[in-house]
Amino acid sequence: MSADHRKNLLFKALTCLAAVSVLGIVVGILAVILMESFPALKHFGIGAFLGGRDWNYTREIYGALRPLTGTVVSTGIALLAAVPLSLGTAVFLTEICPHRLRGAFGAAIELLAAIPSIIYGMWGLFVLAPFLDEWVQPAVGSALGGVPLIGSFFVTKSAGGVNLFSASLVLAVMIIPFITSIARDAFEQVPDVLKESSYALGATRWETVRKVVSAQSASAVGGGVIIAMGRALGETMAVAYVIGNRHASLDSLFSPYTTITSVIANEFNEAGGIQLSSLFTLALVLFIANFLALGVGRRLVKGKEK
C-alpha cells in the first residue's frame, strides 16, 4: 500500500517535472530573446527600429523595415498562390474525387508536408528559380512592364531567378499541404444532411460547396490559413536559399531581397554587438507574430468543431 502510494507520488512528480521543463524552455527562450534584443531597442527605439530602412554594417545602423517587408510580401504572395490551390484540392478530395482514390490522393498531399525544408530550398534554387528566370519572368515583364507607375516592379533587373518571387512560390508549395489538410478536415465536418438540404432544394454540387459548405467551414478554413501564414512567416532555410539576401530597396518582384528569417540565418554566426542585438529584435518580432498566428488560427479551427 505504502509502496504503491510512493510510486504514485513519484509518477506524478515525474510527469509534472516533464511538463514544467517544457514550459521552462519556452519561457527561457523568450527571456533570452527579450534580454538580447534590449540593447538594440534601447539604442534605436522601437519605432525607429521597426521603421528603419537601413541595414548598414559600417555605420552600425540597423532597421527592420526591409526584412519585415520581405517577410510580409513573400508570405502574402505565398498565400495568394497557395490558398486557391489548396481549397480547390480540398473540395476535390471531399466532394468530387471517387472514394477509393481519396486515401491515396490525400496521402500524396500529406507527403508534401513531410519533405524537409532544406529540400524545398534546393529544389527552389536548382529547379524553380532557373525555370522562372527563363520562362515566367520575361513573359510577365513584357506583359506588365509597360504599365505606368507599377510596371517596373515586374521587370527583371538581375539574372538567375534568385529573388523575392521565387522565394514566395517555394513558400506557397510548402504551405499547400497544411491548408489543404485543415480545409479537408473542415469540409468533412460539414454534416451530410446539411448538404442534402441544399441538394434537396435543387442545388448543384458547385452551388452547395460555394454557398453551404463554405459558410459552414469558413472559420475553420480561415484558422487554417492563419496557421499556414505563421509557418510561412517563420520558414527559414528554403527562403534563405532562394531569396538572394540583398539589403536594398524593393525595386522589383524579381529582385533579390531579404526576410526576417533569412537575414538571421545569414548573419547570426558572424554578428556581434548592436548587430547581434538587432537580429534578436527581429527574432522577437517573428516570435510575437508567430505566437499570435498560431493562437488565433488554432482557436478558429477548433471553434467550429464543437
Place this chain on the structure above:
Amino acid sequence: MPKVRGKRMMDLLTVNNLNFYYGSNKSLDGVTLPIRRNCVTSLIGPSGCGKTTLLRCFNRMHDLYPGNRYEGEIVMDGRNILDKGEDLITLRSSLGMVFQKPTPFPMSVFENIAYGLRLRKVRNTALLKEKVEKSLRQAALWEEVKDRLKESALGLSGGQQQRLVIARTLAVDPEAVLFDESTSALDPVSTQKIEDLMVELKKEVTIVAVTHNMQQAARISDYTALMYIGKLVEYDRTEIIFTKPKHKMTEEYVLGRFG
C-alpha cells in the same frame, strides 16, 4: 384508357414494382403504391423497414452516394423519374424535403428562405421579399421572425428551425414536401405545430411523411402505408389501416404488438 388518365390526375406519383439496392443489398422489394395529390400519406413501419429509403427514392437523394441502384418505376406527369435522363435539379425542387433534425444553413433567416430562389437566379429584391414573407406565413413562422430576418437562423429554437426549413422548401413552389421523421427531434408543442401545418399545407401541396409515431400517422394522414423489411405490407386509407386492416401483420403493428 380514361380510367388511367383519371388516375394520373389524382396521383402525383405512382410507384410501380420498385426495387432499390444499396450496393448488393436489396433494401426495397417490389414496392407498388400511389401517392395521392393534396393528401397526407404516411409511411410507417419498424426501423430498417425501408420507409426512409423509399422516401429518398422520390427525390433521387440516393444518387448523391455511389453504388446505389433503382429498378422499376416511379411515374410523375407521365414519365419515369428513375430514368437516367431525369433532370434531378428540377425534380428535387418540385419534391422538397424536410429532414429529421432541423437543417438551417449558417446564414440569416432571410437568406435561408431565399436560398432556393437565388439558385434560380431570382435577383429582384421586392420579389424575394414577397416570396420570403409568403413562405414564412405558410409555415406559420412569420409572426415570430419578422423582426429578425437578418439574424442568423442558428439562433432560432429547434421547432422554429424546423418550420424555417419547411418555409425554405415552400419558397420554390414544390408539388410535394417529403417529411423524413421531421418531428422526432422536437418537443410536443413544436410537434403539434408541425402536424397542424402539414394538414394545412395539403391544400396546396402533396405531403409524404415518414414517421415512427403511429398516433401521428393516425392523426394527420389520409393514406397510410405499412412497410416491413423492404416490402409494402399494406396501403390503404388511414382509417382502414387503423381500424380494419386486411393483413394480420398490420393489425399487430398498429396495436403495438411488434416494431
